[in-house]
Amino acid sequence: MNQQFKDYSQVVSQYIGNLPNDGGDWLVAQRSSAAERFTELGFPHAKLEAWKYTGIEGLLKQGFETLDKSPEFAEHAVLNQFLPEPVAGRLVFVDGVYQADLSTCDAVGITVGNLRSAMAASDRTVLEAIGSLSGVGDHGFAALNLATVHDGAVIRVAAKTSLEQPVELLHMATKSAEGQALRSRHLVMLETGASANLIERYVALDGVAYFNNLVCEISLAQGARLTHQRVQHESPKAYHLSDIHLGLQADARYHGINAAVGAAWSRTVIHNRFLDRGASCELDGIYLAGDGQLTDFHLDVDHAVPHCDSRESFKGILHGAGKAVFDGLIQVREQAQKSQAHLHNANLMLSRQAEIDTKPQLVILADDVQCSHGTTVGQLDPQAVFYLRSRGIDEQLARHLLCLGFASEVIDRFESETLRLQLTEVIRQQVRG
Amino acid sequence: MLTIKNLTANVDSKEILRGVDLDVKAGEVHAIMGPNGSGKSTLAHILSGRDGYEVTGGEILYKGQDLLRLETEERAQQGIFLAMQYPVELPGVNNMTFLRESMNAIRRSRHEAEIDAVSFMKLVREKAASVKFDQKLLKRSVNAGFSGGEKKRNEILQMAMLEPYLAILDETDSGLDIDALRTVADGVNLLRSPERSMIVVTHYQRLLEYIEPDHVHVLAGGRIIRSGGKELALELEAKGYGWLLEEAAA
Ligand SMILES: Nc1ncnc2c1ncn2[C@@H]1O[C@H](COP(=O)(O)OP(=O)(O)OP(=O)(O)O)[C@@H](O)[C@H]1O
Ligand SMILES: [Mg+2]
Numbered sequence: 001m002n003q004q005f006k007d008y009s010q011v012v013s014q015y016i017g018n019l020p021n022d023g024g025d026w027l028v029a030q031r032s033s034a035a036e037r038f039t040e041l042g043f044p045h046a047k048l049e050a051w052k053y054t055g056i057e058g059l060l061k062q063g064f065e066t067l068d069k070s071p072e073f074a075e076h077a078v079l080n081q082f083l084p085e086p087v088a089g090r091l092v093f094v095d096g097v098y099q100a101d102l103s104t105c106d107a108v109g110i111t112v113g114n115l116r117s118a119m120a121a122s123d124r125t126v127l128e129a130i131g132s133l134s135g136v137g138d139h140g141f142a143a144l145n146l147a148t149v150h151d152g153a154v155i156r157v158a159a160k161t162s163l164e165q166p167v168e169l170l171h172m173a174t175k176s177a178e179g180q181a182l183r184s185r186h187l188v189m190l191e192t193g194a195s196a197n198l199i200e201r202y203v204a205l206d207g208v209a210y211f212n213n214l215v216c217e218i219s220l221a222q223g224a225r226l227t228h229q230r231v232q233h234e235s236p237k238a239y240h241l242s243d244i245h246l247g248l249q250a251d252a253r254y255h256g257i258n259a260a261v262g263a264a265w266s267r268t269v270i271h272n273r274f275l276d277r278g279a280s281c282e283l284d285g286i287y288l289a290g291d292g293q294l295t296d297f298h299l300d301v302d303h304a305v306p307h308c309d310s311r312e313s314f315k316g317i318l319h320g321a322g323k324a325v326f327d328g329l330i331q332v333r334e335q336a337q338k339s340q341a342h343l344h345n346a347n348l349m350l351s352r353q354a355e356i357d358t359k360p361q362l363v364i365l366a367d368d369v370q371c372s373h374g375t376t377v378g379q380l381d382p383q384a385v386f387y388l389r390s391r392g393i394d395e396q397l398a399r400h401l402l403c404l405g406f407a408s409e410v411i412d413r414f415e416s417e418t419l420r421l422q423l424t425e426v427i428r429q430q431v432r433g
Numbered sequence: 434m435l436t437i438k439n440l441t442a443n444v445d446s447k448e449i450l451r452g453v454d455l456d457v458k459a460g461e462v463h464a465i466m467g468p469n470g471s472g473k474s475t476l477a478h479i480l481s482g483r484d485g486y487e488v489t490g491g492e493i494l495y496k497g498q499d500l501l502r503l504e505t506e507e508r509a510q511q512g513i514f515l516a517m518q519y520p521v522e523l524p525g526v527n528n529m530t531f532l533r534e535s536m537n538a539i540r541r542s543r544h545e546a547e548i549d550a551v552s553f554m555k556l557v558r559e560k561a562a563s564v565k566f567d568q569k570l571l572k573r574s575v576n577a578g579f580s581g582g583e584k585k586r587n588e589i590l591q592m593a594m595l596e597p598y599l600a601i602l603d604e605t606d607s608g609l610d611i612d613a614l615r616t617v618a619d620g621v622n623l624l625r626s627p628e629r630s631m632i633v634v635t636h637y638q639r640l641l642e643y644i645e646p647d648h649v650h651v652l653a654g655g656r657i658i659r660s661g662g663k664e665l666a667l668e669l670e671a672k673g674y675g676w677l678l679e680e681a682a683a
Contacts, residue, residue, distance in 0.1 A: 381521070382484065383521045384521050384522075384523055386483050386484065386505065386521075387517070387520070387521040387523065388523075388531070388534075388535075389482075389504070389505040389506045389509070390481050390482070390483075390505055390506075390508075390509055390514075390515055390517075391509055391514075391531070391535035391538070391591065391595065392506050392509035392510045392535050392538040392539040392542065392595070393506060393534055393535055393538045394506050394538065395504075395506070397534065397538065398506075401523075401526055401530070401531070401534060402523065402525075402526065404525070404526075405523060405524060405525025405526035405574070406524075406525055407525070408525040408526075408527075409524075409525055
């Protein structure tokens with residue numbers, strides 16, 4: 001065990017020892033088992049299959065610390081980031097700290113708040129939900145998250161409530177995040193027949209270096225529907241790790257639309273558990289990586305019950321010396337008859353130095369199922385570039401239009417027009433053809 | 434408008450064009466016919482600047498300047514348009530965006546203001562109607578999943594929008610139904626004017642009934658082996674190429 005790791009373990013036990021003792025339920029028992037798990041697992045390393053291509057040396061070398069200090073920021077800078085579309089509710093975190101003044105929620109049938117208040121108030125539903133889908137953590141960072149997390153978003157939508165407008169969950173990192181390890185843990189709970197649209201965004205004001213370590217648990221009760229638009233646009237020096245756990249009851253429908261376009265290093269893991277029949281899980285994603293960037297998506301979709309559908313479709317654009325990892329594991333268990341699962345991953349390589357490690361894995365144990373998977377890794381079609389040029393468009397614009405065309409299949413799925421425009425702009429600006 | 438002198442060109446070090454001469458004056462329509470594989474598309478591609486062809490000799494003058502020195506997009510900006518034999522599919526690139534980007538790229542190169550959204554919409558609707566191009570296809574990705582005929586009509590729509598000085602139509606009539614043939618011909622005839630020229634590559638005399646050419650050329654084995662008026666097309670229709678090839682060989 002190296003020195004760095006020992007230091008970490010000590011900090012963790014100190015943290016648990018120093019938790020506020022004000023009568024709230026601070027999940028001490030769960031935290032202690034998470035801390036134990038962290039000690040057992042340590043940090044992930046390249047010998048673990050899931051981390052083979054996603055090194056964390058760079059991350060550890062940065063020595064990010066959790067400082068628990070209040071962020072300093074100009075309010076208008078945060079307000080500028082708000083989506084202009086009307087929202088049903090908004091939760092704002094700056095440098096991982098909840099901003100009650102900037103958060104709102106007026107709609108009927110939805111409760112939004114933060115985890116810290118729920119813990120202080122010993123809110124049973126929330127406390128019981130924590131870890132119910134994620135467990136104490138299947139890798140060191142996830143265990144560390146549970147052991148030391150102090151805040152996050154809690155979003156609950158009451159039975160049969162149907163929200164017209166989206167709920168915005170905004171995370172912003174400012175200058176004062178420099179050098180910090182930020183931890184958040186989000187809970188999203190939709191009761192029977194509820195339907196909602198969540199827009200979760202990670203943005204940064206400056207070129208600051210920090211580590212965002214997140215866990216998000218989303219449970220959809222029977223017949224609930226969630227559209228989840230998620231944009232990781234962290235600072236170019238940031239590290240971002242998200243573990244998303246989905247639990248879908250009968251006839252629930254989840255549609256996740258993901259974009260990972262920022263950060264020096266980012267990894268998003270989406271676990272989906274079908275808990276009862278008739279549910280559907282659709283996952284779309286677009287990722288970009290250029291010089292000095294690594295972007296990783298891991299999917300783990302488990303068809304353990306019959307009559308559920310999943311579709312996973314991810315696209316990557318790699319330029320410069322960018323690197324990406326895509327690992328899509330779909331399991332259809334023996335009893336999961338009448339399942340449908342379709343996995344697709346397409347990668348556009350714009351330079352010779354760019355690198356992609358893609359691994360679609362379809363493990364099918366049931367016989368009466370419809371499943372498919374496909375992966376492509378290719379370059380821009382020279383004939384297509386010629387066609388555009390022959391209509392007067394210069395080569396650079398031609399390549400940009402083709403890249404945007406490639407990405408548009410995913411970008412068009414974002415319901416928010418602002419997000420579609422922003423993502424298009426990011427591709428225009430960042431992608432070097 | 435366009436003068437080609439003794440043009441020779443290779444593909445993969447195989448000689449395809451073996452000395453092509455052609456003089457197209459402003460306002461003229463030239464038809465090029467010839468057997469499969471004789472080099473018609475090769476010539477069309479070289480005119481538009483496609484990669485993969487090695488010009489080994491001769492010269493091409495367009496409006497008095499050395500065409501071969503210009504990039505593909507510069508040629509388009511200066512008024513050259515190629516309607517392709519096999520139009521390319523551009524998945525994810527919206528047809529309307531494509532038309533607008535093309536128009537604006539050409540306008541920018543001429544130091545003209547970009548077209549505003551409203552005028553563009555009006556123009557595209559009008560032109561689409563004039564070439565009977567289904568408006569619904571404007572909202573789709575360029576040529577992706579279009580039928581053969583729809584792709585060809587899209588080429589004509591682009592031509593109508595961009596109003597080139599030299600339009601080269603490479604077998605735009607192949608794969609078209611009789612009505613579509615008429616529409617394509619009408620699209621071409623609408624553009625005909627004393628300052629515009631066309632080179633129409635075709636296998637069928639039928640198109641030439643609608644678009645009356647000033648000159649008809651036969652390209653075979655990488656050379657123009659016969660030139661004549663529109664009656665040459667009729668003769669070819671009746672007799673095929675055999676007699677010409679024999680004469681050329683003799
Ligand atoms: N990229 C290429 N690689 C190899 N050979 C080529 C290539 N392009 C053209 N050729 C060859 O050059 C010759 C001329 O082709 P081209 O397409 O110009 O003929 P064409 O006259 O247009 O024929 P068609 O009437 O069938 O359209 C053919 O033998 C063709 O196989
Ligand atoms: Mg041809």
